[in-house]
Every structure is written in structure tokens, then in C-alpha cells.
Amino acid sequence: MRKTQRLATLGAMAALVVTLGACSNSVEPSNAAPATSAPAPMSAPMSAPMSAAAGNGTTTAADVFGPSCSALPQGSEPGSLTAMGPQPVATAASTNPLLTTLVTAVGKVPGLADTLNSAPALTVYAPINSAFEKIPADTLNGVLNDQAKLGALLSYHVSGTRYDKDGLLAAGTTTELAGGTVKIGGSGDALTVTGGNGEAANIVCGNIPTSNATVFAIDSVLMPAG
Numbered sequence: 001m002r003k004t005q006r007l008a009t010l011g012a013m014a015a016l017v018v019t020l021g022a023c024s025n026s027v028e029p030s031n032a033a034p035a036t037s038a039p040a041p042m043s044a045p046m047s048a049p050m051s052a053a054a055g056n057g058t059t060t061a062a063d064v065f066g067p068s069c070s071a072l073p074q075g076s077e078p079g080s081l082t083a084m085g086p087q088p089v090a091t092a093a094s095t096n097p098l099l100t101t102l103v104t105a106v107g108k109v110p111g112l113a114d115t116l117n118s119a120p121a122l123t124v125y126a127p128i129n130s131a132f133e134k135i136p137a138d139t140l141n142g143v144l145n146d147q148a149k150l151g152a153l154l155s156y157h158v159s160g161t162r163y164d165k166d167g168l169l170a171a172g173t174t175t176e177l178a179g180g181t182v183k184i185g186g187s188g189d190a191l192t193v194t195g196g197n198g199e200a201a202n203i204v205c206g207n208i209p210t211s212n213a214t215v216f217a218i219d220s221v222l223m224p225a226g
Helices: 001-012 015-020 067-071 089-093 097-106 112-120 131-135 137-144 148-157 163-171
Strands: 120-126 173-174 181-187 190-194 201-208 213-218
Touching: 015 148, 067 201, 089 097, 089 112, 089 120, 089 201, 097 112, 097 120, 097 131, 120 181, 137 148, 137 163, 137 213, 163 173, 163 181
Parallel strands: 120 213
Antiparallel strands: 173 181, 181 190, 190 201, 201 213
16 A cells, blocks of 8 residues: 555544544434445554464354344355355455445445455454444545545554454454554453444454454444544
């Protein structure tokens, strides 16, 4: 990723926090049509050192947990755990029916899908479609149409260290590619992730395997500290 694009992405974080953070405490779901996600530019190191507690962070279909996992296609259908497992993360997400808005957003940031697919080991917090509906339509559309803001937002949902559920609990926090950290809470299969602004999201389907990332579908969009 070019240095200039990295500076533009990270420089937009403050504006993003002001724009979205102010409305994150009390927003009603909007009727905006879900956008497909496009991965944001990621200029931070793609392979941070693994902690001993996290192991290598890889998972299988047998490891998934959470109430929304049952909404995934079954068998070997596109978007099923069996189909996604051998695919790199952006490709796998593109067939997941829970993540169509996220996939649209990722597609709006040039090169991001390729960057995600080529990274060696990632943890991805993937907001499901209804998570984006919590953001007012005009605010959401403004971010989706601003590559710098969108890149910053999406990069805050990706860590360059790959964790499974147990690794997340052991680590307690993860460092995101956009800068800043996300805090892990809860126990067992009831886990939360909390952004820098103090707002928590529930993991609704976790330990989703892909070839280069472990994915945790979440029910709210994470926001960095403001």
C-alpha cells in the first residue's frame, strides 16, 4: 500500500470518529439499503508477532460458535463454512450472506480486497448487515462515498495477528491495522469486542475459518477512540 494512501487513511480517523462516534450511542436502525463492503487500505504491518497464548489462530468449521452461525449456507454451498475455509478472507466474505454490506464497502476502497487476500495471518471483526443499519443513512452514505474515511473504518476492524476465540480471551486486547486497540470481554461463547470509544459489539458468529484469517462476525460497527 502506498505511503500517501496510508497517510490519507489514518489522517481521516479523527474526522470519522467525530462523524460517526457522536451518533453511536443512540441511533435507530435506518432503512438504508445495505451496501456491499470493500476492504480498506491497510498499511500497518500485516503479520504482527503471535503471542504464545494465541497459537496460530487457525480454526475449522467445528470450532465456530454463536447464534448467527446457523444462518450460513449449509454443506458445500457458497458462503458455507466448508466453502469459505480454503478461500482467502475477502473472497470468502464475498459469499457470506451475513456480510453483504461489508463486502460492498470493501469493494469501494481500491486494492483493499487484494490486500486482505494476500495478508499472511489476520483477525477480522466483520460487522454483519444489521450493524451498518444502526448508523443513520446519511452518515453511512457519507462514509461509504469517502475512501479515506471508509478505509480508516474498515482497517480498524482488522488485526495483523491471527487469533481464535481462546487466543482472543488470553490476549484481552488486539491491535488494529488502522492503529488503536479493541478490547475483548465476556467468557465461553458469549464474547464482546469493544472499540476505543467504549461501545461494545457482540460476537454473533466466531471462529469462522478462511485460508489466511479467522473471522468474528459482530453486531455493531466498531469505533476508535475519539
